[in-house]
Amino acid sequence: MTKYSIFSLLRNAMGYHRDWQQAWRSPDPKPEYDVVIVGGGGHGLATAYYLAKEHGITNVAVLEKGWLGGGNTGRNTTIIRSNYLWDESAHLYEKSLQLYEGLSQDINYNIMLSQRGVLNLAHSLGDVRDTKRRVYANKLNGIDGEYLSPAEIKKLVPIINLDPTIRYPVLGSSFQPRGGTARHDAVAWGLARASDARGVDIIQNCEVTGFDIDKGKITGVQTSRGQIKAKKVGVVVAGHCTVMSDMAGFRMPIESHPLQAMVSDPVKPIIDVVVMSGAVHCYVSQSDKGELVLGAGIDAHNSYSQRGSLHIIEDQIAAVCELFPLFSRMRLMRQWGGIVDTCPDASPIISKTPVDGLYFNCGWGTGGFKATPGSGWVFAHTIARDEPHKLNAAFSLDRFVNGFLIDEHGAAGVAH
Amino acid sequence: MFLINCPFCGEREEKEFSYGHEAHIARPENPENLSDAEWADYLFMRKNTKGVHLERWVHTAGCRRWFNMARNTHTNEVLAVYLMGEQPPKEIRDMIDGKKKS
Numbered sequence: 001m002t003k004y005s006i007f008s009l010l011r012n013a014m015g016y017h018r019d020w021q022q023a024w025r026s027p028d029p030k031p032e033y034d035v036v037i038v039g040g041g042g043h044g045l046a047t048a049y050y051l052a053k054e055h056g057i058t059n060v061a062v063l064e065k066g067w068l069g070g071g072n073t074g075r076n077t078t079i080i081r082s083n084y085l086w087d088e089s090a091h092l093y094e095k096s097l098q099l100y101e102g103l104s105q106d107i108n109y110n111i112m113l114s115q116r117g118v119l120n121l122a123h124s125l126g127d128v129r130d131t132k133r134r135v136y137a138n139k140l141n142g143i144d145g146e147y148l149s150p151a152e153i154k155k156l157v158p159i160i161n162l163d164p165t166i167r168y169p170v171l172g173s174s175f176q177p178r179g180g181t182a183r184h185d186a187v188a189w190g191l192a193r194a195s196d197a198r199g200v201d202i203i204q205n206c207e208v209t210g211f212d213i214d215k216g217k218i219t220g221v222q223t224s225r226g227q228i229k230a231k232k233v234g235v236v237v238a239g240h241c242t243v244m245s246d247m248a249g250f251r252m253p254i255e256s257h258p259l260q261a262m263v264s265d266p267v268k269p270i271i272d273v274v275v276m277s278g279a280v281h282c283y284v285s286q287s288d289k290g291e292l293v294l295g296a297g298i299d300a301h302n303s304y305s306q307r308g309s310l311h312i313i314e315d316q317i318a319a320v321c322e323l324f325p326l327f328s329r330m331r332l333m334r335q336w337g338g339i340v341d342t343c344p345d346a347s348p349i350i351s352k353t354p355v356d357g358l359y360f361n362c363g364w365g366t367g368g369f370k371a372t373p374g375s376g377w378v379f380a381h382t383i384a385r386d387e388p389h390k391l392n393a394a395f396s397l398d399r400f401v402n403g404f405l406i407d408e409h410g411a412a413g414v415a416h
Numbered sequence: 417m418f419l420i421n422c423p424f425c426g427e428r429e430e431k432e433f434s435y436g437h438e439a440h441i442a443r444p445e446n447p448e449n450l451s452d453a454e455w456a457d458y459l460f461m462r463k464n465t466k467g468v469h470l471e472r473w474v475h476t477a478g479c480r481r482w483f484n485m486a487r488n489t490h491t492n493e494v495l496a497v498y499l500m501g502e503q504p505p506k507e508i509r510d511m512i513d514g515k516k517k518s
Contacts, residue, residue: 242464253460255437256489300435304466304490309417311431344460401456 001197004108023189024196029203029228033061035383036221036230038208038244040064041073042184043361043368044236045191045202046376047383049107052198054377055384060200061230062192063223065207069188072238075338076369077261077283077295079274081118081179083145085134088394088406089347090141095391096374097178103373109190111182112288118179119153121277121323123168131174138176148173156273161325168280170323181274181285181293187372211248211358218357232357234383236375239304239339241362250354252362253400254341257298258308259366260316262335264327266290271324280319291333294320298340298366307337340365345399347406350379350392359383360397418492423499424479436472438462439484466490468511470504 002008002021012020035051037044040062051057064070080100082093104111122131131147138145150162153173162170192202203225210222211233220229235244239256266289276283281297296316299308313335321328343349343363348371350361361379364371378392388396399405421427444450444458463469469489474482486496486508496508503509 240466242462243466251457251461252464253456253462255462255464256466301487302437302464302469302471302489303492305492309430311417311429400460401452403452 023193024202027201029061029225032229034059035232036228037062037234037236039236040068040202041071042188042372043375045188045195046373047234047236047379048200049191049195050377050380051384052195052200054380057384058199062200062202063206063208064204067204068192069185072338072368073184073188075336076184077293078181078184078369080182080370081176082143083138083174083176084408085137086406087141089408090143092374092391093371094143096371099373099377107190107194109193111186111190113182115178115180116273117175117177118274119173119175121170122172123279127279128172131172135174144178145174145176148175157271157275159270159324159326161323166322184369213355216356218355232383234359234379236361239341241341248355248358253344254363255302256304256339256341258303258337259298259340260296260308260313260337262294262332263291264330265333282316282319284320304339306339345405346408348395349397350395351397353397418494420494421497422475422478423483423497424481425475428478432475432477433473434476436474439470439472
């Protein structure tokens with residue numbers, strides 16, 4: 001792999017950019033791998049990357065049924081933060097944020113990380129108390145954060161509507177300065193390129209149709225491109241994880257829902273932080289192109305249709321226009337949906353399963369993008385060592401049996 | 417968005433209804449005799465079917481009555497609506513069984 005640098009850019013400029021090396025190969029699947037990762041989104045590619053980098057396991061294939069990063073990795077609103085309430089989540093997401101901070105250098109690919117700061121608004125007395133509690137919990141865990149009064153919010157976001165007579169007035173906010181956004185496609189492409197350089201085979205248009213299980217142990221996967229043997233299999237397929245667990249013969253506490261997002265026409269810079277509100281269900285940031293990136297809540301019903309209902313967007317846009325009245329005359333340019341896998345406690349499952357050598361990483365619900373490198377890092381450890389890292393030990397499938405749930409609904413379950 | 421044929425009010429927009437998740441999950445008769453795993457199965461484990469899914473809805477902004485519905489979760493096609501306490505129509509059961517066999 002040629003290293004991307006100012007010199008490679010100049011060299012290729014001389015050749016009118018006709019000689020750039022392809023970023024990753026498209027090999028045919030080998031008959032056998034040490035580890036097969038099912039799902040070529042950010043989390044799957046990060047898992048493959050850290051398997052190769054941290055654990056020296058390079059005989060790895062990533063199988064993707066569509067195209068790379070075409071699922072939720074390419075559909076989210078690119079927000080990154082780690083200000084979660086509970087210790088388990090805070091440590092996991094903070095690990096991820098720290099990995100994000102060094103990722104561009106690490107994988108030699110500009111993921112355009114922009115630590116512009118993230119605000120989570122509070123609209124009621126209960127919200128204010130919860131928000132302060134979360135900020136204090138974050139501080140105890142060594143995570144940056146502060147509580148902002150409405151006047152302090154106004155300094156950061158001059159266009160916000162602080163009118164106390166609106167239905168859900170802005171009473172305060174948490175602020176994590178290290179939070180921000182990154183370019184989601186670049187995360188997928190950069191991790192793919194870096195994994196490929198370490199010998200990982202990335203195989204697109206290859207759908208897993210079944211698991212080969214012999215006496216409770218995984219021996220391989222059936223795919224649309226034939227059988228592939230594997231000593232270990234890691235499943236990171238987001239919305240389709242119960243389709244996979246049905247094939248493997250065990251049940252999951254997951255329901256899949258559509259989650260929608262949209263972007264406006266591009267405009268000049270108007271908002272330079274990320275503003276989120278769980279109470280009125282909206283989040284807003286502005287992309288480098290100038291588009292407002294807006295996120296909605298999930299549809300209540302189960303669905304695999306990758307499209308949500310219009311009334312969800314109507315509610316969300318109503319909230320955006322109340323908070324930012326000057327956005328009311330903007331036009332939406334694109335709107336889309338993805339399928340998110342939600343857990344009853346709004347926390348992920350990164351775990352061994354009843355099948356030996358089969359591991360699941362799922363249940364990220366509405367907030368998986370921020371966890372991409374951290375999720376891959378702990379999942380790689382879980383697969384390589386056949387036991388969870390201490391950062392993801394609490395996120396086991398067993399927690400639904402033994403009752404040690406990690407209830408992030410109040411603090412973080414809605415707005416991601 | 418899709419239209420739902422409320423068995424009491426007729427066809428209305430989805431927005432008038434609220435979702436009650438998977439149908440036909442019976443509360444265990446003797447909860448004290450269940451193992452933790454069986455209790456977890458009842459509380460948390462869900463079918464989350466891709467395809468024909470049996471689920472409960474309530475007409476919140478209408479008659480406020482509950483009913484069951486069979487819907488294809490891949491296409492959002494509403495396949496059947498039937499009353500609480502009833503089993504799904506035979507053609508729906510055949511669709512679900514047929515999927516299992518394949």
